[in-house]
Amino acid sequence: MLEAARFPVVDTCVIADEQPLIEDALRRLATQSRLVVTTGGTGLSVRDVTPEATRAVCGRLLDGLAEQMRAEGLKETPFAVLSRGVCGLLGATLVINLPGSPQGAVCSLRAVLPVLPHALRLVVDANTPHPVPHPASHPAPRPVDPTGHPGVPVSAPVDDEGIRPSGPDTVAEPLSDPESAV
Amino acid sequence: MLEAARFPVVDTCVIADEQPLIEDALRRLATQSRLVVTTGGTGLSVRDVTPEATRAVCGRLLDGLAEQMRAEGLKETPFAVLSRGVCGLLGATLVINLPGSPQGAVCSLRAVLPVLPHALRLVVDANTPHPVPHPASHPAPRPVDPTGHPGVPVSAPVDDEGIRPSGPDTVAEPLSDPESAV
Amino acid sequence: MLEAARFPVVDTCVIADEQPLIEDALRRLATQSRLVVTTGGTGLSVRDVTPEATRAVCGRLLDGLAEQMRAEGLKETPFAVLSRGVCGLLGATLVINLPGSPQGAVCSLRAVLPVLPHALRLVVDANTPHPVPHPASHPAPRPVDPTGHPGVPVSAPVDDEGIRPSGPDTVAEPLSDPESAV
Numbered sequence: 001m002l003e004a005a006r007f008p009v010v011d012t013c014v015i016a017d018e019q020p021l022i023e024d025a026l027r028r029l030a031t032q033s034r035l036v037v038t039t040g041g042t043g044l045s046v047r048d049v050t051p052e053a054t055r056a057v058c059g060r061l062l063d064g065l066a067e068q069m070r071a072e073g074l075k076e077t078p079f080a081v082l083s084r085g086v087c088g089l090l091g092a093t094l095v096i097n098l099p100g101s102p103q104g105a106v107c108s109l110r111a112v113l114p115v116l117p118h119a120l121r122l123v124v125d126a127n128t129p130h131p132v133p134h135p136a137s138h139p140a141p142r143p144v145d146p147t148g149h150p151g152v153p154v155s156a157p158v159d160d161e162g163i164r165p166s167g168p169d170t171v172a173e174p175l176s177d178p179e180s181a182v
Numbered sequence: 183m184l185e186a187a188r189f190p191v192v193d194t195c196v197i198a199d200e201q202p203l204i205e206d207a208l209r210r211l212a213t214q215s216r217l218v219v220t221t222g223g224t225g226l227s228v229r230d231v232t233p234e235a236t237r238a239v240c241g242r243l244l245d246g247l248a249e250q251m252r253a254e255g256l257k258e259t260p261f262a263v264l265s266r267g268v269c270g271l272l273g274a275t276l277v278i279n280l281p282g283s284p285q286g287a288v289c290s291l292r293a294v295l296p297v298l299p300h301a302l303r304l305v306v307d308a309n310t311p312h313p314v315p316h317p318a319s320h321p322a323p324r325p326v327d328p329t330g331h332p333g334v335p336v337s338a339p340v341d342d343e344g345i346r347p348s349g350p351d352t353v354a355e356p357l358s359d360p361e362s363a364v
Numbered sequence: 365m366l367e368a369a370r371f372p373v374v375d376t377c378v379i380a381d382e383q384p385l386i387e388d389a390l391r392r393l394a395t396q397s398r399l400v401v402t403t404g405g406t407g408l409s410v411r412d413v414t415p416e417a418t419r420a421v422c423g424r425l426l427d428g429l430a431e432q433m434r435a436e437g438l439k440e441t442p443f444a445v446l447s448r449g450v451c452g453l454l455g456a457t458l459v460i461n462l463p464g465s466p467q468g469a470v471c472s473l474r475a476v477l478p479v480l481p482h483a484l485r486l487v488v489d490a491n492t493p494h495p496v497p498h499p500a501s502h503p504a505p506r507p508v509d510p511t512g513h514p515g516v517p518v519s520a521p522v523d524d525e526g527i528r529p530s531g532p533d534t535v536a537e538p539l540s541d542p543e544s545a546v
Contacts, residue, residue, distance in 0.1 A: 060408075062408070063434075063448065064434045064447055067445070094408075115443055118443055119446055
């Protein structure tokens with residue numbers, strides 16, 4: 001689904017439901033990519049802490065994206081209001097929490113996918129200094145091309161929907177400027 | 183209203199509008215119950231601090247429930263957008279802030295009541311380790327039965343709607359496993 | 365637009381996109397006014413930190429107002445979900461973040477303007493103690509009259525819409541009780 005929308009997947013990983021591990025994974029993936037999508041860990045179980053990890057590492061939140069995912073989900077099920085996923089910016093990388101259920105994840109991603117290319121353009125525009133987690137590795141800030149680089153290798157397979165069916169997986173989308181990836 | 187929905191009320195109390203006192207009450211009630219409902223203290227007055235107390239004690243928030251309460255309220259009054267109530271999880275207990283006005287409280291509770299049984303099932307499922315504020319008193323984690331135990335005594339009366347008309351009251355719903363209540 | 369709604373503008377200023385400077389400006393304007401409206405700095409660019417400054421200084425948030433601004437914006441553009449503006453209370457002063465684009469700012473302000481007079485009445489009612497950032501300068505708490513005092517001088521001009529077209533400007537609305545302003 002992400003690849004169909006011209007977001008080539010550069011990395012995926014499966015992380016245990018431990019907040020410090022998820023935070024570490026988010027920080028690492030944010031150095032590789034402008035978009036990090038997580039699935040799972042957004043529910044009410046005491047082990048569901050992906051939103052907390054995301055809040056902890058993202059200096060700035062995007063409440064409107066999470067609201068939109070729930071509003072669209074509500075058209076399918078009243079239980080969409082229970083999804084606790086958040087969206088935020090970790091430096092110049094957009095992090096999006098999707099639910100763990102495949103239907104919920106697809107519905108949520110579909111709710112925000114149309115605005116993601118524009119969102120990624122806004123994060124880094126030509127007039128904006130471009131601090132990232134490791135600025136030394138990004139000597140030449142440039143405008144983002146959200147269509148990405150289709151040739152970027154995908155480090156792990158994903159299922160037909162581009163989403164793993166369960167667990168707090170993270171799927172990293174490529175840096176628009178992959179040669180500067182650490 | 184809560185009892186009609188098969189949530190027997192096990193405790194109620196009236197707390198002054200002081201954030202530390204509200205936090206203490208929430209922590210105490212969360213040891214007795216899987217659902218704690220507050221009324222009042224969600225407005226804009228400088229003494230309205232129930233949401234702040236709730237955020238302070240709840241490690242995890244449920245923004246979607248609060249959004250849903252406001253969205254339903256908006257069908258009755260444009261001033262529903264001013265309600266600052268939040269919902270969150272204090273360990274394995276769900277905390278819900280309702281407005282202090284009886285109409286607002288009823289409307290808000292009605293907005294989320296249909297999903298509460300499922301929500302409480304999700305908080306503790308059979309496959310989930312079950313940390314609670316006082317784990318020693320909960321030696322045998324079990325799946326939640328949100329219909330509760332109708333025989334649990336109610337420690338204070340509530341009005342016909344199951345809601346007190348004003349003040350930052352808290353109404354505690356029973357533990358599904360009341361014999362483990364402290 | 366604000367003046368047409370009987371909110372006379374008492375001060376405006378233009379602040380650089382630096383969180384500490386925005387926080388200082390918000391704190392200063394809150395001593396002069398019951399309503400502070402910012403424009404700009406709510407986007408995704410790494411320099412957009414007005415919501416973070418607002419969260420940092422506002423002890424209490426009003427999520428419903430921000431939701432309402434985005435919901436109304438969504439009727440005009442799908443990109444409204446990307447606005448990160450927040451609303452909150454700094455003591456007894458209401459702070460509202462509007463987007464930097466004139467269309468976005470007008471749309472967002474229009475979404476909440478009808479409830480602002482009532483909101484300001486709720487912040488300070490006759491039965492409520494009235495702590496403010498500098499309580500010593502407010503010896504006589506009084507009910508707010510949100511129609512304000514049309515004679516209060518406006519310290520800087522604003523454009524026809526009452527909103528500056530760009531930058532993290534702040535527009536302070538008058539104290540209802542201007543003789544107590546510091």
